[in-house]
Amino acid sequence: MxxxxxxxxxxxxxxxxxxxxxxxxxxxxxxxxxxxxxxxxxxxxxxxxxxxxxxxxxxxxxxxxxxxxxxxxxxxxxxxxxxxxxxxxxxxLRRMNRIRNLSPDDNLVICEAGVILSNLHEAAEAVGRRFPLSLGAKGSATIGGLISTNAGGTQVLRHGTMRALVEGIEAILPDGSIFDGLEALKKDNRGYDIKQLLIGAEGTLGIVTAASLRLVPAIAVRAVGWVGVRSPADALTLLRLVEAHLGESVEGFEIIADDGLGHVLSHIPGTRCPIGTRTPWHVLIEVDHADLSEPGPAERLERALTDAFEEGIAVDAAIAANEAQAEAFWRIRESISEAERAQGPALQYDISVPVSHMPAFMVEAATAVEREFPGTTASSFGHLGDGNVHFHVRAPQGTKDGAAWIAMQGQAINAFVHDAVVATGGSISAEHGIGQMKRAELGRLASPARIAALRAIKAAFDPKGIMNPGKLIPRPDES
Amino acid sequence: MxxxxxxxxxxxxxxxxxxxxxxxxxxxxxxxxxxxxxxxxxxxxxxxxxxxxxxxxxxxxxxxxxxxxxxxxxxxxxxxxxxxxxxxxxxxLRRMNRIRNLSPDDNLVICEAGVILSNLHEAAEAVGRRFPLSLGAKGSATIGGLISTNAGGTQVLRHGTMRALVEGIEAILPDGSIFDGLEALKKDNRGYDIKQLLIGAEGTLGIVTAASLRLVPAIAVRAVGWVGVRSPADALTLLRLVEAHLGESVEGFEIIADDGLGHVLSHIPGTRCPIGTRTPWHVLIEVDHADLSEPGPAERLERALTDAFEEGIAVDAAIAANEAQAEAFWRIRESISEAERAQGPALQYDISVPVSHMPAFMVEAATAVEREFPGTTASSFGHLGDGNVHFHVRAPQGTKDGAAWIAMQGQAINAFVHDAVVATGGSISAEHGIGQMKRAELGRLASPARIAALRAIKAAFDPKGIMNPGKLIPRPDES
Structure with a gap:
């Protein structure tokens, strides 16, 4: 034909x-x-x-x-x-952009796959609810893609990844049959959970056409704090202390190395360090309340930080006095990638390790990379409570041709970083998935049992291999 | 051989x-x-x-x-x-009963499959944590079985089913290979989530040998209340009101028909109705706090119930004055199955429907069954916030031979009840799984796409058909 x-x-x-x-x-x-x-x-x-x-x-x-x-x-x-x-x-799927049903009483919304994330945010806000997942691409990213990549973001600590927010799925399987699993059932034990298999499958097992998604109450009031600490280990101790005080209302807990902060202050106009002391590491905390009951989040965060000072964990701290300051704190976090790009060529890794190993990993992996690849500088920032590190390796100072540096060194540095991740029981893809980019590395590093299972599921669902070919599943020569 | x-x-x-x-x-x-x-x-x-x-x-x-x-x-x-x-x-798996690692700081425990649930409860309590899933068989049920059936219980409203508590799994796949997925990673997007596939697979895809499980803080103080209401619809309104006041600290919300309460009071010595008025429906509420901050759960529940009275939702209510009373309230709920058995032969269904449909289902399905099968009486109780109904159809009064009645009527009543469940978008197995008992009904009622997917996954993982044969997957003559 x-x-x-x-x-x-x-x-x-x-x-x-x-x-x-x-x-x-x-x-x-x-x-x-x-x-x-x-x-x-x-x-x-x-x-x-x-x-x-x-x-x-x-x-x-x-x-x-x-x-x-x-x-x-x-x-x-x-x-x-x-x-x-x-x-x-x-x-x-972009023409399938209807919100089929929005039920604030049930905290549920049924969205078609092509609904853009920021449109869902607005629809939920209009009825006093929110969809608690957000990321930089929210103005373009669609619900179908977010489900197919099990997207994360900065609110995972409290609300989980997309997987935790999807209550039901409608999808087309590779033979054209309709899998109708839109019912939002909290308890449903009718065999293998097909929905879970489609979440994060990157379109290789079928096409998600719609989903039932969970909503949560709108934020009534929030407190945003900035804390200077000496080390990632102290940051983790701070997280446990803040959780003990504030429980599930801790919605964000981001760690930033001081050099990353420095790049933001150098390259992003209008930014300033929220605290008077430049400590080696910084933590950004957000606490959200859905109601106006007393004590509010600022007062409760202040109490927690008082304890942190008494225990010698916090070196300096500030709580945003108003929304404008809160947004200025977050702007620093959200500008890191842009600042790093302005700073010069770098390799960026989206990786995760068990939370308890994260402090050691952030310090030791950076040291090891810099020793192995002289001239490079490595640093990290990210979602400490999720064990999700954004790990950057910058080209030696003065590197003019970033592309040539990556062509020369990229594969060796990739392998070095990924080996360190695997050694600590981590994942070479925390949020972004495998796609084409990490397919060979997945083949190199995953256990034979895992790769065999991936291939068996793919062959079972898509025997003709027509769904998103070349993505996710390592090729025979890659494992 | x-x-x-x-x-x-x-x-x-x-x-x-x-x-x-x-x-x-x-x-x-x-x-x-x-x-x-x-x-x-x-x-x-x-x-x-x-x-x-x-x-x-x-x-x-x-x-x-x-x-x-x-x-x-x-x-x-x-x-x-x-x-x-x-x-x-x-x-x-009963000899594999070691707790390999218990880390209160990380809120994690690594258990072998043969660990008995009540032993895990004790181990967690000993370090100031708890494992927030419990059920009647806790003295025998093992972690491996609880994972393989995605067990539920009364705490699902807040903490989810077993699926929400499993952070990692170690399993043996049907070829004898070891799937080593014990790392507890909060973000991990390396392709299809094999862990999710093994949860609830009823041992038909492999053998779970160990798991990383999530712990939560111990309960510092709880409040248990009993509320009389006019209808399941009012009970759902009450749930939303209580959630608005108490948020995620609502750990139990059980609904009980007055006739079920009556059977408990008749057959279980030492029980009494917690409130002075016999209303058509009753609600049992538990609110838990992990700390001793003020206001405590009893005071907060009382405020919520005051609103419920003002809005005309609650007819009568009592809050347990002490732990002994709290246990007496729960004993009523936990004795319903025993009381129903003493009352006479009955068919019992473990089903779920979308939460918003549950009030209508509880009333209408009972009426429909009683009309279709004259002499029977139907009633329900269960986890309203999960949409999980325990629906009972009792034999006509005076039925001597329960087994004969079930042999005569069982299949027709099963089909009638399950058809009603499917018509409302529900599941014929909320908590218990499919096993042998519901295999044919799954085959009769599930969509062709779902059955094809179940069979394809089974064949892909277990081409020789050696894992728990005859369970979960409908036979060719059953669909």
Missing amino acids: TGQSIIDRFTSLLGLKGVVTEKDDIAPWLTDWRGRYHGAAAAILAPASTQQVAAAVALASELGVPLVPQGGNTSMVGGATPPADGNALILS | TGQSIIDRFTSLLGLKGVVTEKDDIAPWLTDWRGRYHGAAAAILAPASTQQVAAAVALASELGVPLVPQGGNTSMVGGATPPADGNALILS
């Missing part, structure tokens, strides 16, 4: 609006947003309903045409970029 | 202590604890370590010998009873 006649078959199914073939319209979706992966596709399929997705997948299965599902195209690991061979079609 | 030579092979692997062949020692484990299912097995394998389990599974795979994993043998659905053909061996 020729390419054109394949497209004609899909057009007769989805209508002219449902098949995009103009080169200029397709081009932006052939490259990931960081510009690291490039693919080819003759068309973007854009179905408008679950039934249309089901029909499109059934036809793709019949014709053996691979499909690459796409939401906001904000993958950090090339997970939504089609292969270069041009055989695959992109399946965009 | 003869039966004896098969047993000899396992004995040379596991030693004499690792293979039980005495008929009298095997007999208790061939029948489920309710005496409804009977099987046969020539031996019980009792490995003492992960390596021994791996070796035994590898040998079983080589020889094509089916294995039936067993923990405490407390399945409610015949999930741990071997088939009657006698070809399978029982694989008992």
Whole structure:
């Protein structure tokens, strides 16, 4: 069958609006947003309903045409970029952008896959609720993509990753059948949890078309604090102390190395250090209350920090006096990546280790990298309570050609960092998934039992291999 | 290969202590604890370590010998009873009963599969923590079985089912390979979540040998209240009101029909109604605090109930004045099943529906059953906040031979109740799993896409069909 006649078959199914073939319209979706992966596709399929997705997948299965599902195209690991061979079609879920049902009484919302995260935030706020997951790409990222990558963010400490917020899923399986699991049942033991399998599957087992998501009460009042500490170990002790005082109302607990703070102060206009003392490490804490009962979060955080001073854990501290200050504290945290980019070329790792190992890892892995690769500087920041480190290795000072440095050193540094992660029982992908970027490293480092299980599940669901080919599953030569 | 030579092979692997062949020692484990299912097995394998389990599974795979994993043998659905053909061996995990690591700082415990739930409770209490899942069989049920059935209980409202408490799993896959996923990582996106697949798999995909489990702070103080209401709808309104006042500290919210309460008062010595008025429905509420901060849970519950009276939701209410009264309140709830048995023969259903549909279901399904099967009386009680109903259909008054009534009417009533559950978007198994008992009903009622997915996963993991045969997956003639 020729390419054109394949497209004609899909057009007769989805209508002219449902098949995009103009080169200029397709081009932006052939490259990931960081510009690291490039693919080819003759068309973007854009179905408008679950039934249309089901029909499109059934036809793709019949014709053996691979499909690459796409939401906001904000993958950090090339997970939504089609292969270069041009055989695959992109399946965009962006037209499926309805909020089907919003029930504040039940703290539930049923969203289609193409709903953009910030639109969901607004819809929830309008009824006095919130959807407690957010990340930098919220203006583009879609619910389908967030589910398929089990997205995280800064609120995971309290509310969990996407997995903890998904109550039900509707999806199209690779044979075109509809898996109708939208019921939000808190207890349901009817065999293997297919929903859990689809969460984080990166579109390789089926296409998520809609989901039931959990909402939580809106924030009535928050307190944001900044604490200077001597070490990541002290930061972890501080976390346990703050949790003992404040329990589940601790919503954010971010650790930042002083050099990372320094880069923000150097490169991001209008930023200043929230405390008078420059300590080796810094902690950003957010405490949220859903009601206005006394004592409020600021008073309770202040009590906890008083204890932290008495125990010698905190060196200096500040609690934001108003919303503008609270936002200024958070702006520092959110500007680190931008500041690091301005500072010079760097390799960035999205990794996790058991929480109790994180303080040692942050210090020791940095030292080890700098020793092994002279001239580099390594530092980390991230979600201490989740064991999620954003670990950066910067090129030696004066490196002009970052791309050449990465081409020369990248693979060796990747392997060194990932080996250190595996040695401490951690994960080479905390939040971003595997996609294309980490596929070979997953193959190199995962246990044979894990890789065999991944391949067996993939083959069982998608025997023709048409769902997002080349993603997640290590190739035979990669393990 | 003869039966004896098969047993000899396992004995040379596991030693004499690792293979039980005495008929009298095997007999208790061939029948489920309710005496409804009977099987046969020539031996019980009792490995003492992960390596021994791996070796035994590898040998079983080589020889094509089916294995039936067993923990405490407390399945409610015949999930741990071997088939009657006698070809399978029982694989008992009870010798693997070590707590490998208990880390109160990290709120984590690593348990082997054979650890008995009440032993875990005691170990956690000894270090000022608790494991927040409990159920009637806690003195026998093991961690491996609780994971393999995704067990629930009365604390799910706050802490979730077993799935929410399992941070990591070690398991033996059907080829004898070790899946080492014990790391407790809060963020880990390395492909399909194999752990989630093993939770609730009822031993049909592999053998759980150990798990990392989440602990929570010990309860410092609790308040237990009893509220009389007019209807399940008012009970749900009360739940929302109590949650608005008390947030995540609401740990139990049980609803009981007045006739169920009446049976307890008639049959269980020493029980009395906690409130002066006999209302059509009753609610048992528990509020827990992990610290002694003021206001305490009793004062906060009282404020919430004052609002409930003002809004006309509560008819009468009592808050336990001391621990003895609190235990007396809970004893009523925990005695319902026993009282119902004393009342006469009944069919009991473990089902769930979306929370918002539960009030209507509790009333309408009971009416419909009584109309369809004249003489029966139906009533329900259970975990309102989880949408989990324990629905009972009692035989007509004066029925002498309960077994004969069940043989005559059971299948028709089962189908009627399950159809009503499916019509409201619910699950025919909320807590107990499928096992042997609900396999045919799952086949009759689940969507083709769900059944195909279950079968595909089973075939992918266990192509020889040696893991807990006859459980969970509907047979070809059952769908």
